[in-house]
Amino acid sequence: MKTHATKKRFQCNNCEKSFASKSSLVVHTRIHTGEKPYECKDCGHCFTQVGALKYHARTHTGEKPYKCQYCGTSFGHKDTLNSHEKIHTGIKDHICELCGKGFSRKKGLLYHMRRHAGVKPYKCQICENAFVAKGELSSHMTTHTGERPHKCDTCGKAFSAKYKLTCHSRIHTGEKPYQCEQCKKSFTLKQTLNTHLRTRHSDDKPFVCTKCSKKYALKVSLKLHLLTHMDKHFECTECGKKFTQKGGLRLHMKSTCKKIHAKKSKKK
Secondary structure: OOOOOOOOOOOOOOOOOOOOOHHHHHHHHHHOOOOOOOOOOOOOOOEOOOOHHHHHHHHHHOOEEOOOOOOOOOEHHHHHHHHHHHHOOOOOOOOOOOOOEOOOOHHHHHHHHHHHOOOOOOOOOOOOOOEEHHHHHHHOOOOOOOOOOOOOOOOOEOOHHHHHHHHHHHHHHHOOEEEEEOHHHHEOOOOOOOOHHHHOOOOOOEEEEEEOOOOOOOOHHHHHHHHHOOOOOOOOOOOOOEEHHHHHHHHHHOOOHHHHHHHHEEEE
16 A cells, blocks of 8 residues: 655745645744734733643643653643653663764753754843753843742742752652662762762763872862862961861861860860
8 A cells, every 4th residue: 555745735935844734834834923822811921822822721720631650740741741751761762963962852952962063042131141942041040030930839949940949849759760770779860860870880080180180080079179289378367277268267167166166265
């Protein structure tokens, strides 16, 4: 039986892109016209498609009909669920052709490719910092406004970015979606898993000290090590101990030195 490719008869007058149905062309045309006919009755936000409005409405109702078969976490969008489940399965089917790094989401690969190309299309109008993703810009803007719109339903703590709330929520749920394939230990954050892999299951130490050539698995470890090469300009006026950073001296004065002098005063 022969199959025939669907003909794309409906062509956009603005960019010449073609579509198989007229309805698809109508939706596409709104990209050029800016038309957003579907308005949310709760907040007034407008959308180009009724499906997008339907998904958005769940942010007001709290409805999360899509449940993870592995850990039971629920989501408002099916796409979000599919991306989440790849954390459990380890599937990363979107591969970077330049460095081989894999991503569970196509959008993740898109942002990654922008980093390779140095493309940062989202620019802050206040300080001119630029970002590869719109979400990064939105999160950055809260540093100027002080806004924390994402609030935890359990304890009321508020966050500037949605991903920060998601990470925080795992404290309450006990969810640890990032599992080490080698020892099966699980973590709440992907960054913690990456640190675990580098320090427990790898001999790779990419961070090298320019002073003594000592190598470290973590950048933060190198930063702490570099302090040992710095001159100690900050001296405790009570005991004479010196520190490379003012913060170290301040902490010493508040704790260690304070206890020492408290004992001396008692003896007197």
